[in-house]
Amino acid sequence: MRKGRETRAKILDAAEAAVLAKGFGATSIDELIVETGITKSGFFYHFRDKNELAKALLERYIENDERIYDEIFGRARELADDPLQAFLIGLKLLSELLSDLPNGHPGCLVATMCTQERAFDREIREINRQAALMWRRRFGAMFRDIMQVHKPREPLDADQLADMVSTVLEGGIVLSKALKEPKSLPDQVLVFRTFVRLLFQPAGQP
Amino acid sequence: MRKGRETRAKILDAAEAAVLAKGFGATSIDELIVETGITKSGFFYHFRDKNELAKALLERYIENDERIYDEIFGRARELADDPLQAFLIGLKLLSELLSDLPNGHPGCLVATMCTQERAFDREIREINRQAALMWRRRFGAMFRDIMQVHKPREPLDADQLADMVSTVLEGGIVLSKALKEPKSLPDQVLVFRTFVRLLFQPAGQP
DNA sequence: CGAAAACTGTACTGACGGTACAGGAGCGCA
DNA sequence: TGCGCTCCTGTACCGTCAGTACAGTTTTCG
Incomplete structure (x- = not known):
């Protein structure tokens, strides 16, 4: 129940770092799921797009x-x-x-x-x-x-x-x-x- | 000799309008070549990338x-x-x-x-x-x-x-x-x- | 234990940027 | 006339990426 929010936060942390470093467009979902140790399906479970x-x-x-x-x-x-x-x-x-x-x-x-x-x-x-x-x-x-x-x-x-x-x-x-x-x-x-x-x-x- | 610059300008015109309307990332090369009436190869003849x-x-x-x-x-x-x-x-x-x-x-x-x-x-x-x-x-x-x-x-x-x-x-x-x-x-x-x-x-x- | 939440795995699609390369039309020049 | 240059066309292909679909599995909590 609470683990969902944890994973979500982890994705956001990775995303924030990447986006600030090189921009939103240059940050790929694939790279975020590697960083977070999650699967693509997992990502789209948390964010529609x-x-x-x-x-x-x-x-x-x-x-x-x-x-x-x-x-x-x-x-x-x-x-x-x-x-x-x-x-x-x-x-x-x-x-x-x-x-x-x-x-x-x-x-x-x-x-x-x-x-x-x-x-x-x-x-x-x-x-x-x-x-x-x-x-x-x-x-x-x-x-x-x-x-x-x-x-x-x-x-x-x-x-x-x-x-x-x-x-x-x-x-x-x-x-x-x-x-x-x-x-x-x-x-x-x-x-x-x-x-x-x-x-x-x-x-x-x- | 001079026609090259003309085509180039036409691409830039189309690109400028599209970029100002919706942003650079949202402007695709494919869309520009349709607008300009040129082929993809033609585009890459004028711009390396x-x-x-x-x-x-x-x-x-x-x-x-x-x-x-x-x-x-x-x-x-x-x-x-x-x-x-x-x-x-x-x-x-x-x-x-x-x-x-x-x-x-x-x-x-x-x-x-x-x-x-x-x-x-x-x-x-x-x-x-x-x-x-x-x-x-x-x-x-x-x-x-x-x-x-x-x-x-x-x-x-x-x-x-x-x-x-x-x-x-x-x-x-x-x-x-x-x-x-x-x-x-x-x-x-x-x-x-x-x-x-x-x-x-x-x-x-x- | 059961149900819901939180995923995994696989397979696929379409858009897009980009590459490679062969060839052709038109033009200026010797 | 033909050579070479600029300016393209056409075709085929590649990798990356966002996104979809969906069935199945694990985890967590009440």
Whole structure:
């Protein structure tokens, strides 16, 4: 009864490692069943097709992502009362975490699945959309908190600012991969951090 | 003698349309040869393998991309003497151009090929890197020009600012695709534009 | 013990990328 | 006129991969 979930997890572990190493399309089911020590029939007992594997992988990835954000910005919130300071600390922590990844960010699954090298099904696209909306809600709430205390020097929409966080992260991942410079991603986060600081800094202050 | 290039272009046209519609992996050679009215042998006469097709497609895409940037920021430069104003106008024009795409941005090939759903070869990764470096040089020069006239309110590296342009574009594409909101991309460009304006606006000015 | 869950084994299909190779049409040139 | 080159066609074949079908077996839990 429980062994099923174990095997499923083992497949997902092998899949995650392979997908992050060489991409989803280049990861074959045959290779996963060898790794997992299972048969092909066994694989298809757990996943109807490769799309469902992608779905499970994506859901897992997003869950983990959310957990990391909870941790980082929760910790930041403990370190500062002011929501702006907390957010700035959170971005700093995030940048440091991204710097510490030895080979750079392994790549966002949400991005890989919506830059659609392969044709993924509607369910996956919907999960992707929900993930992006969750990011918007999370960071949008933070910006609204900030705006209740600090007047922005320019009128900007909280949701668009929230989207900017996702944009910088996703774009930074793409750029650092294209450039083969892992440092670009944390650097871009810090540039964005400077922009946010600038936006809510009272006029005339250094 | 010249007919070869014609056929090659026809293949690339068919490939570009198909790839932008459903992704590179989902585009089969068989389908391209039907579209082009050529045989499989004919296809492999022009392209050693699918990787070389990707390469040709990518080179074409980047060339076109550069042309668009030349046009937009060239036009912007005509409209304003001040490099900051010119850059801000350029971003506005870019945002408008992105708004006018009926189905949203079709997706950046550089991004699809470095979020590596499939394993692309080194040559392609190098072309990708060169493209990102060209963007950095282009926008880096603009920011250096701006900095010779305007003092930034915060000390930021011109190259990192230049990378931010690529980041916002690539990230915006990913986000607008994930959200299924084409407007997000031009919106993000405008948010970035506000940040740039803020950065070079003299302290104390509204 | 019995039933359901969790597989194994075998055999097969169709799509796809790719190879090999022989040959032919059309064109420019000496 | 014929040689050679570019630009293909045609045919046959291969390995990999996702996926199907389905019968049978082991494992696990109540």
